[in-house]
Amino acid sequence: MRHYFNSFTVTGIGALLIAAFVGRYLTNIPFAPLRAGLGPAFFPTVVAVLIGTLGVLSVGVGVAQARKQPHKTDVQPLRWRSALLIAAVVLYSLGMQYVGLLVSTAVFLFVAMIALGVRLRHAALATAAASAAIYVVFDVMFRIRLF
Amino acid sequence: MMIGLSEILELGLPLVLDPSVLLLAVVGTLTGLFVGAMPGLSSVMAMAILIPLTYRMSPQQAFGLLLPAYAAGTFGGAISAILLNIPGTGAAIMTTYDGYPMAQRGQAGYAIGLSCVYSFVGGIASAVFLAAFAPIVAHWAIRLGTREYFAVAVFGLAVISYLSSSLIKGLLGGALGLLLATVGMDVFTGVSRFTFGRAELAGGLEFVPVMIGVFGLGEILHTVDAGTREGAQLPQKIGRMLPELKHVLRCIPTAIRAIVVGMFIGIIPASGPTIGAVASYGLEKRIGKRRDQMGTGVPEGIVASETANNAGTGAAIVPMITLGIPGDAVTAVLLGALMLHNLRPGPALFTQRMDVVASIFILFFLGNILFLVFGLLGAKFFVRVLKTPQRILLPIVAALCFIGAYAARRSVFDVHVLVLFGVFGFLIRKIGITPAPLILGFILGPIVESNLRRGLITTGGSVSAFFARPVSALLLTLTLVLLFSPLLIRLAQRLHSALQRQPGKGASD
Numbered sequence: 030m031r032h033y034f035n036s037f038t039v040t041g042i043g044a045l046l047i048a049a050f051v052g053r054y055l056t057n058i059p060f061a062p063l064r065a066g067l068g069p070a071f072f073p074t075v076v077a078v079l080i081g082t083l084g085v086l087s088v089g090v091g092v093a094q095a096r097k098q099p100h101k102t103d104v105q106p107l108r109w110r111s112a113l114l115i116a117a118v119v120l121y122s123l124g125m126q127y128v129g130l131l132v133s134t135a136v137f138l139f140v141a142m143i144a145l146g147v148r149l150r151h152a153a154l155a156t157a158a159a160s161a162a163i164y165v166v167f168d169v170m171f172r173i174r175l176f
Numbered sequence: 177m178m179i180g181l182s183e184i185l186e187l188g189l190p191l192v193l194d195p196s197v198l199l200l201a202v203v204g205t206l207t208g209l210f211v212g213a214m215p216g217l218s219s220v221m222a223m224a225i226l227i228p229l230t231y232r233m234s235p236q237q238a239f240g241l242l243l244p245a246y247a248a249g250t251f252g253g254a255i256s257a258i259l260l261n262i263p264g265t266g267a268a269i270m271t272t273y274d275g276y277p278m279a280q281r282g283q284a285g286y287a288i289g290l291s292c293v294y295s296f297v298g299g300i301a302s303a304v305f306l307a308a309f310a311p312i313v314a315h316w317a318i319r320l321g322t323r324e325y326f327a328v329a330v331f332g333l334a335v336i337s338y339l340s341s342s343l344i345k346g347l348l349g350g351a352l353g354l355l356l357a358t359v360g361m362d363v364f365t366g367v368s369r370f371t372f373g374r375a376e377l378a379g380g381l382e383f384v385p386v387m388i389g390v391f392g393l394g395e396i397l398h399t400v401d402a403g404t405r406e407g408a409q410l411p412q413k414i415g416r417m418l419p420e421l422k423h424v425l426r427c428i429p430t431a432i433r434a435i436v437v438g439m440f441i442g443i444i445p446a447s448g449p450t451i452g453a454v455a456s457y458g459l460e461k462r463i464g465k466r467r468d469q470m471g472t473g474v475p476e477g478i479v480a481s482e483t484a485n486n487a488g489t490g491a492a493i494v495p496m497i498t499l500g501i502p503g504d505a506v507t508a509v510l511l512g513a514l515m516l517h518n519l520r521p522g523p524a525l526f527t528q529r530m531d532v533v534a535s536i537f538i539l540f541f542l543g544n545i546l547f548l549v550f551g552l553l554g555a556k557f558f559v560r561v562l563k564t565p566q567r568i569l570l571p572i573v574a575a576l577c578f579i580g581a582y583a584a585r586r587s588v589f590d591v592h593v594l595v596l597f598g599v600f601g602f603l604i605r606k607i608g609i610t611p612a613p614l615i616l617g618f619i620l621g622p623i624v625e626s627n628l629r630r631g632l633i634t635t636g637g638s639v640s641a642f643f644a645r646p647v648s649a650l651l652l653t654l655t656l657v658l659l660f661s662p663l664l665i666r667l668a669q670r671l672h673s674a675l676q677r678q679p680g681k682g683a684s685d
Contacts, residue, residue, distance in 0.1 A: 067629045072629065134578065137578075138571050145571065171232075
C-alpha cells in the first residue's frame with residue numbers, strides 16, 4: 030500500500046483546514062468599508078488564499094513523493110516521553126492559577142525529570158535546587174510574585 | 177540623522193558605563209556562552225527567555241543583557257561543534273568540519289582559542305560596520321514609502337522561506353505568521369479579528385509568549401522527541417587555549433574574506449549569520465591556500481566559519497534597526513525587545529532616540545570584547561558544562577520559559593498562549609516547517625498589511641503601481657525570481673537534457 034501519510038500531505042491537509050476555517054470565519058467580517066474593498070477582511074482573505082494554494086501544492090508534492098517511494102514516510106510517530114512532557118506542560122498551565130507559580134513549577138520539574146528517565150533521588154534534588162534558584166532570582170531579585 | 181564616532185561616545189558611553197548595565201552585560205555574555213555551547217539550547221531560545229526579564233529595565237540595561245548574549249551565543253556554538261561534532265548553534269555548523277578533527281588530534285583547546293579570537297575579529301568588524309553603516313541606511317530609509325516598505329518585508333519573507341528545507345513549507349510558515357499577526361483589532365477600522373470574544377486578544381497576540389513558545393518550549397519538546405543526550409563523551413585532553421601568534425597571522429587572509437562574505441550576506445534581510453558562515457566556508461574551499469585540506473582539521477576552516485558568522489551578527493542588526501526588518505531569528509527577538517520598550521525601529525529611532533542607538537552600538541562592541549575575555553578564560557569551564565545531562569537541563573529551561581512568559585505582564589493567559597504555541601512550534605517542526613519564517617511573518621505582518629492596504633488605497637487598487645517605483649520594483653522582481661527559481665531551474669535542466677538527447681547534439685553543444 031502506498032504511504033500517503035508523509036510530511037507534505039500532512040502539511041497540505043493542515044493548511045487546507047486552516048484556510049477553510051479562516052474563510053468561514055471571515056464571512057462574519059465586512060470586506061469593504063474602506064476604498065477599493067480594503068476592509069478588515071481583505072488581508073486575512075489574501076493570506077488564507079495563499080495558505081490554501083500552498084496547501085494544494087503541498088498535497089500535490091506529497092502524493093508525487095508517495096508514488097515515487099510507496100513504502101516510505103518521513104513523519105515519525107510521537108515518542109511517549111514527548112507525549113508525557115506535553116501532558117505535564119498542559120497540566121502545569123492549567124494548574125498554576127490554583128496553586129501558584131512556584132509550587133506548580135516544582136511539581137512540573139519533578140514530573141518532567143521522571144518522565145525523561147532521571148532517577149527519583151536525582152530528580153528530587155535537582156527540583157529542590159532549581160526551585161530555590163528560581164525563587165531567589167525571580168521572587169527576591171526581580172520581585173515577580175510566584176505564589 | 178548621520179551620527180559620528182564622537183556623538184556615539186558622547187551619547188552612549190555615560191549610559192553604558194552604568195554599573196548595572198556592565199553587570200548585565202557580563203550576565204548576558206555568560207548566558208550566551210552557556211546556551212551557545214549546549215546542544216539543544218539555541219541563542220534565540222536564550223534571547224526569548226531573557227526578554228521578559230528586561231521588561232522593567234531601561235533600554236540600555238535591556239540591550240546590555242541581550243546584545244552580549246547574542247554575540248557570545250554565536251561564538252559559544254563553536255565549543256560543542258569542536259568538542260562533540262554537534263554545533264551548539266546553527267551558525268557553527270561549518271565549524272564541525274575542521275574543529276572536530278582538530279579536537280580528535282588533541283588540539284581542542286587550540287581550536288576553541290582560535291575560534292574565539294577570530295569570532296572576536298569578525299564581531300568587532302561587524303560592530304564597526306553597524307555603527308558606520310546603520311546611520312547611512314536610516315538616512316536613506318527616510319525616502320522609502322509604503323510600497324518600498326511592503327516590498328522589503330515581502331522580500332525578507334521570501335528569502336527566509338527560500339532558505340528553508342522546502343520552499344512550500346517555508347512559505348507556508350511565513351503565511352501562517354502573517355495570519356497570526358492579524359489577530360486583534362484592525363488598525364484601519366477598529367473591527368476585531370480572530371479574538372473569539374477574549375479581551376486579552378483585542379491588542380493582538382503578545383509577542384513574548386508566542387516567541388518563547390515557538391523558540392523555547394517548541395525546541396525543548398522537539399529535542400526530547402529526537403532523543404535526549406546524556407553527559408557527553410569529551411576529548412581527554414583540551415590542551416593550550418591561546419593560539420600562537422604565527423598561527424593567528426597565517427589566517428588573516430581567510431579572515432578578511434570571511435568578514436566581507438559574512439557582512440554582505442548578514443545584511444540581506446532574513447539571511448543572517450548562518451548562511452554567511454556556510455558561504456564563507458564554501459569560498460575558502462574554492463579559493464583558499466589550503467583548499468585541498470579543508471575538512472581534515474585545518475585552522476582556516478574554523479576561521480572561515482567563525483569569523484563569518486560573527487561578522488554577520490552586526491550586519492544582521494542593520495536592517496532590523498533601520499527598517500524594522502530582522503536579519504535572522506535572533507534579530508527578530510531583538511526587534512521584539514525594542515518594541516517591548518516602546519521603541520519603534522526605523523529612521524525615526526535615529527532622530528528621536530539617538531541615545532538608545534548609540535548605546536546599542538557601544539553595547540554590541542562591548543559584548544564582543546566580553547566574550548573574548550570570558551571565552552578564553554572560561555572555556556574550560558564551559559567544556560565541563562557540556563557534561564550536564566539534557567534530561568535535567570531541559571525541564572529547568574522549560575520552567576524558565578513558563579516563568580518568563582508570566583513575568584512580562586504577570587498574566588496567566590500569556591502562559592496559556594506560550595503552551596499553545598510551544599505545542600504548535602513542536603508540531604510544525606515535526607512536519608518539517610522551520611519556525612523562523614513563522615516568527616518573521618508574525619513580526620512583519622503589521623508592516624506587510626498596513627503598507628499593502630495603504631499602498632492600494634493611495635493608488636486606487638492598482639497592483640502595478642507597486643512596480644512603478646525602482647526600489648519596490650527591484651525587490652518585488654527579485655522576490656518573484658526567488659520564488660519561481662526552483663521551477664525555472666527544473667525547466668532549464670529538462671531543456672538541457674532534451675537538447676543532449678537529440679541526435680547530432682551532445683556535450684559539445
